[in-house]
Each structure stands twice: as C-alpha cells, then as structure tokens.
Amino acid sequence: MASIDENCDEPLDELLRDVSPSVLTVLVRRGADFAEAEDAVQEALIEAVRVWPADPPRDPKGWLVTVAWRKFLDASRADSARRRREDRVEEEPPPGPVPESDDTLQLYFLCAHPSLTPASAVALTLRAVGGLTTRQIAQAYLVPEATMAQRISRAKRTVSDVRFDQPGDVATVLRVLYLVFNEGYSGDIDLAAEAIRLTRRLAASIDHPEVAGLLALMLLHHARRAARTAPDGGLVPLAEQDRTRWDTATIAEGVGILQAALARDRLGEFQAQAAIAALHADALTVEETDWVQIVEWYDELVALTDSPVVRLNRAVAVGEADGPRAGLAALAELDAALPRHAAVAAYLHERDGNPARAAALYAEAAGKAPNLAERDYLTRQAARLNHR
Template identity: 80%
Template structure:
C-alpha cells in the first residue's frame, strides 16, 4: 500500500477508537501495534478494506491491554462495545486529534511531536531523525505528552489558532532526516484547510506553498545560503506559486484578514516579481503595516524595517529599526544590511560579524561571516563603497 495512504489511515483509526471509549494514549498505542501487524501481513494478504482492518486489529489490541489492567466489570463493558466485523463508518474525527495534539497544556515541542506521530502518522524514529535527536529521547517526549493529555475529552470546539501555530512551527523546523517536515506540514495543513474551511488555515497553506516554492533556489551547489534578492528565480516552483496564489485569493475574498493571509500576501508579491529589482516594495510595506496591526509582532516590525529600507531608502529603514529593541533576534543582521546600503561599510562589517556570532543556524552564520569578510576585504583594499 502507498505509504501516504497508510499514514492517512492512522489518525482516522485513532479517532475511531477514541470515539468508542479508549483514551488517546491507549488508542494511539493500539493503532501503532496494529500498524506493525499490517506491515507484516498486508504485503502477502492485502485487506479489501484497509481502514476496517486497521480499526478491528487496533481495537482488539486495545481490549487485550484493557483486560490486563482493568477489573472484570470494566472488561465486560468494553468487550460489549466491540462491533461486528465489517466496514467502518466514514465519520472522520481527525480534526479532534488536531485539537488534542495542540492542547494548551503541552509545550510547543511536545505538541509538534505528538501531531507528527498521531495526525501525521510518522514513526518515533522518523520524528527523531527529523529533529536530530536520539529515538529514545523522542520516545520519552511523546510518552510525556500522551500522559499529559490522558483522559482529556474534547467537548467544546478546539482553538484553530493553536493548531495553526503548531503546524507553522512544524513547517519552520526545516528539512533534516528522511522525512521532509516542510512537505509534511503542507500535507497536514492542506487537510486541515479542507476540513475546517477556515480562512486562516487557507492563509497558512498559501504561505507554506509560496515559501516552499523558493526552496530549490535557497542554497547554491555548495550548500551555502542564497539570500532572496540573489536567488535564481528560474528555479522557483511555478506550480506551487500558482497554487499558493489561488488559495490566498480565495481566502482574502472572505474578507476576514488574519496574520497568515497577510504573510502570504507578502510572499506572493515576492513571487510575482520577475526580478528582485521589480519587487513592489511599496505594497509590501503596506502589507507589513497590516501584519503589525494584526499581531504587533516585533519580528513583523523588524521585517517591515527591511521593506521600508527597500521602498524609501536606507535612512528610512534605519529610522524604523531604531524603534525596536536591539536584543531582538536578527536585529544586527538587518542593521548591517541597512548600514551597508547607507554607505557605512565599516559599521556594517562589524554588525555582520556580531550577527554571525548570534546566528541560530550554521548556514546563516556562514552567510553573515562571508558578508563581514567581503566588506572587510573591500575596506582593506580601500574600495569606496557606493552611496
């Protein structure tokens, strides 16, 4: 069976068991055991109804565990619930799993890991590889998360914003390991957007598609980071861009603007420009104004300073930057870029070096170090920086 299809069955099976009375940790464990059995049996004897098979076997695994740990009375009640073999009703409670995995009692890291495991259908090893941590460490993290939400029942609508934040974090985790977390986040967000018809779910999907479309051009042949203005735009995925723009336009038409739609609109303007010089920076500043109004995010204000520097000149960008806390992550990198454009390469070189020391990733650190070295080399040769 296709791996993506099988992974899609996992959250559906967990949801069925939860609806029958199993709590989430027990249901998830039972489905994982059934999945192991499926991988052993299905190649030689594929079922006619894979979902029904997975649910049936998982429910029996759950009952086996319940018999070992509960009283005779409880066992009999659970056994009485077992349905006759046959097709499983098509009710899909996967949306509840999204909300459960993004429960406010969980940390962001635990919510992400649990979402990838229960909704994404990834194995513990795949999640561990993606996060570059030992499998045992990830197993402990997932177990703690499952214990935290044991017995939680979703009797009221969950918070879509929390689920979207978790998916946004999954997308931003990068692309390490044998599982592409960006693709996985897009797959899950696409599913959530279809289930909820929520305009911000659509906005997040559009944002992911538009950012991911630029991925092939983000690094060069040596694996070095390539900034947006220097990227080879012929390498951008035009089909993903077209889909992202279409999804965004449909979301914006509902006239309920949110932060992900605003971010996606900015990404769409970058994607629409044939060259970096043709970017509509004035309109990008206007969208950053909307984003700041919606979120009052320091990160949005920092990015707005860059856009202002492009639209109105480096001095205007520096004025916008001066309103922000210098301790803000990547503040020095933005300041360096603006000072270089303002004709102060010595100060820019110092700031690039400082930014490199605080860079959160190795590719970003190396890129900033090269920028500092480039300017220092120019200063050493007495090259006059263009104003």
C-alpha cells in the same frame, strides 16, 4: 485476492499513514485512553503490514479499527488496574464498514492542546496525525530516539485526560504546523513537505480562511526552496536567488489558494504573510519587487499581531520602499536584543553607505546566528566589507 496496489492508488505505507489518524480518533471517541489507543493503532498497523500484501481488506479503515479495538480491549483486560475503566468502554462492535466521517480534525486539536509545550505538540502531531515513527521524528530533529520517545510519551500522558468532545483552537493547530514547516529538512524526513501534507489534510477537514492562508504561505515559501542554497550548501538570500529555479506551478497554486481566502474578507496573520510572499514571488527580478505594497501588508500584519519580529521585517521593507534611512528610523524603535536585529541594521547601514559600521554589525550578527548556514553567510558579508 487482489493486491493492495490493485485496490488502491496509494502504496501500502502511504495508505496506512493516511488512514491511521482517523482510526486513532475512532478509538478515543469510543472511550480509549489516548496513549493506549495510539499503542493499539500501532499494533494494528504492524499487523496490517504483515497481512495486507497477501490478503488485503476491502475496507482498510474498518479492518484497522476492528483490529486496533480488539488489541485495546485485550490490553485493558490483561491489566487488572484498568478493569474499572473497561466497564466504561463499549464492547466490540459488530463487523461491518466504518462510517466515512473524518474525525481527524479533532485529533489535530488534541495534539496541539494548550497544555503541551510547542516541542511536544509538534512531536505528537507528527506521531499521531502524520503517522511518522519515533525514529523518523528523532532523526528529523537530530535528537536521540530515546529522547524523542520520552517526549512523545509525556505528551500522550498529558492529553490522556483531555475531553475529546470540546472544540479545539484552530490558531494553536496552525502554529504547530508552522513550527513543523519551519524546521525544513534534515535526515530522511522532509518536514516542510510533511507540514504541507498535514495542512492540506486540515484544509480538507475545515473551511477556514486562515488554514488556507497557512497552506498558501507554505507553498509560496516551498516554491523557492531549490534556489535557497548554493552548490556548496551556503545560504542564498532572497535578493540573490536565481528566480528561474523557483517552482512556478507551486507558486500558482499558492496564489490561487490565497486569493480565494482573501476574497472571504476575514483577514488573519497567515493570509497577510502569504500576501507578502506572493508579492515577492510575483517579481521576476528583485528590482521589480513592489515594496510599497509589501510595507502596506506589513502594516496589516502589525495591526493583527503587534509582533516585534514583524516590525523588524517591516523595517527592512521600509528601507527598500523609502530608503535606508527610513528603514533605520523604523529599526531604532525596536529592541536591539531582537533576533536578527544586528543583521537588519548591518544591511541598512551598508545600503546607507556606511560599510565600516555594516561590517561590524555583520560580525556581531554572525555571533548570534541561530544556525551554521546563517552564521557563515553573515561572516562572509563582514569579510567582504572589511576587504574593500
């Protein structure tokens, strides 16, 4: 019999990751408890890794559904406390191909259920939709595997009683995927790339301009990744990046997706953010950046979200478009306790010709930095101005 690779262009591990979310969805739709369905799917995946290399199925999804359903029924029958629920579930269906309908969208909604905390929703999405192991997720988030296992178990219990036939909230799903993307890279798992993969899959499941907007935003940011860090690992801000290192093919893809989304005239916050990222990507040098148009897009974003963080970023753009004093005036309207407020103030004061004030603010910002790379960068900025 042919090998897996002869039947499919994907390696075995990638094939299993791609098909497992829809298998899990089938089990839940048939009446299985989410947590037990996920356990059954994992057992079926283990069985597939053992069996498929020597005896690959013609219908991988159908094979996994059959094996996972049997394992779920076996587990249900073995536990007398679950016998009443067993009466509610379907008996094992006859062999045959599984319909090609993709119910993965409902799984996105379930994993991003409002009853979950953001951290739990992210972990459950990576586990159930992304197909990552608990160990991989724990390594990516730099927490012990036992801690992540508990988080995922609690999340599965939380959604076990959620009805699966209710419409989900696309906005919540997008925020979860955006949280995954913003974690970037650590350990063996590239979470930015994983977020892009999952958003691509979501975009294939639902025709929604904000899904396209988020995918475009991710691609445009990801295209600058190689230029974001110096050889010593230090942070390189956008204005100082070597733009020849930006991935022009990824930028072109992101811009194309964004233009198609904007043409539908249903503007949302991710489309507006992507438009700002596209304007940065379009400038061959920092001097060519169209800051006036960027301010206009920030105005759209403020109207959509009224977010203090968006207003903070807008103050930077105003400082570039209309001068540092205009930026400082916009900044004065915001709460000084906002994250990165001191860093923005430092930058604008330096541009306004007040290095002493800027140095003090850079030092203050360094003490509040959310990560080591940002703290080191801000500390160097303060040192540079103090040694003038």
